[in-house]
Amino acid sequence: MKIVTAIDSFKGSMTSIEAGNAFAEGFHRVYPDAEIAVRPLADGGEGTVEALTKGMNGHLEHVTVTGPFGEPVDCPYGIIRDSMTAVIEMSGAAGITLVPAEELNPLSATTYGVGEVIADAIRKGCRRFIIGIGGSATNDGGAGMLQALGFGLMDSDGREISRGARGLMNLAVITEEHVLPELAECTFRIACDVTNPLCGINGCSAVFGPQKGARPEDIRNMDRWLARYAEISKVLHPDADPDFPGTGAAGGMGFAFRTFLPAELQSGIRIVLEETRLESYLADADLIITGEGRLDAQTAMGKVPVGVANLAKAHGKPVIAFAGSVTDDACACNECGIDAFFPIVRGVTTLEEACEPENAKKNMAAAAEQAARLIKLQLAKR
Helix, strand or coil: CEEEEEECCECCCECHHHHHHHHHHHHHCCCCCCEEEEECCCCCCCCHHHHHHHHCCCEEEEEEEECCCCCEEEEEEEEECCCCEEEEECHHHHEHHHCCHHHCCCCCCCCHHHHHHHHHHHHCCCCEEEEECCCECCCCCCHHHHHHCCCEEECCCCCECCCCHHHHHHCCEEECCCCCHHHHHCEEEEECCCCCCCCCCCCHHHHHCHHHCCCHHHHHHHHHHHHHHHHHHHHHCCCCCCCCCCCCHHHHHHHHHHHHCCEEEECHHHHHHHHCCHHHHHCCCCEEEEEEEEECCCHHHCCHHHHHHHHHHCCCCCEEEEEEEECHHHHHHHHHCCCEEEECCCCCCCHHHHHCHHHHHHHHHHHHHHHHHHHHHHHHCC
């Protein structure tokens, strides 16, 4: 029996690989000779670096870069040697989780550190980049990142603008004379799962600004500054399009990547599925296992397990999902390619106890064993 696991991380308890290994442990209690390929899975957000780096025989690098408010932060990222691909989460350098809630302020928060991580990877030989841009504390349109890569963002007196969204207020011209020359050799796949434009009522300032600490007046100002930034960008790049879906992602990082770097904004799950070559593993498998921490109606709206299920169904494969918890509306997943799903929690417990890593692994293994017993019973009746 050949089985492929492609399980998203159970946030706070199991990584993607750990969840797959726990399933394999339980299943092997019944089918010790089963071939189980544990594949990494993520959606481009938290956990993507670890999942892709470990799952694709890469290694982790650590670099100290500029944090959201200028403080030094240690940012891990992955390098996959076979293709010299860097896997980066911008949240590692400019993430909202790096900042205490009471100190959030998008007027001052910068993406400069993200550019420093990219530059470090370039120095180490990387020319392909996979970058997840979720979870940012910033709203500077990617200006800080561009500055770190050598772009000149100047005021009317020819001085570099200050970092953070507030600096865009004084932006007069953008120059490219001192950009890292290696950027011309690089390609970027940007995991972007929002479709917001850069500006307007659905833009990054209005939609995401409040959760980053922006007040109503800040939102109006940042939206105006970003609109002007987009117009100035057109001097160098006439095709700059602030209305393109996703340009408002991560406080405008989507716009910076698409306008100034050879980047594509793509679905995070699409990038991960393609980069890990999951389809090649599905072709001769007998059963596909997927799952995530919480299975609900939102899962059916295109989240990771359904992405796996769609791929599996294209090859006519049965799909079983496991989750930490399952809601009443999770039945929608059955209409999206998941043939059956099971919660792994085995009794009344607190959320903290259920999420304790060792408990989660034991519960996953136990659920996998019982699923294997059911499969064995059904096969015996044939």
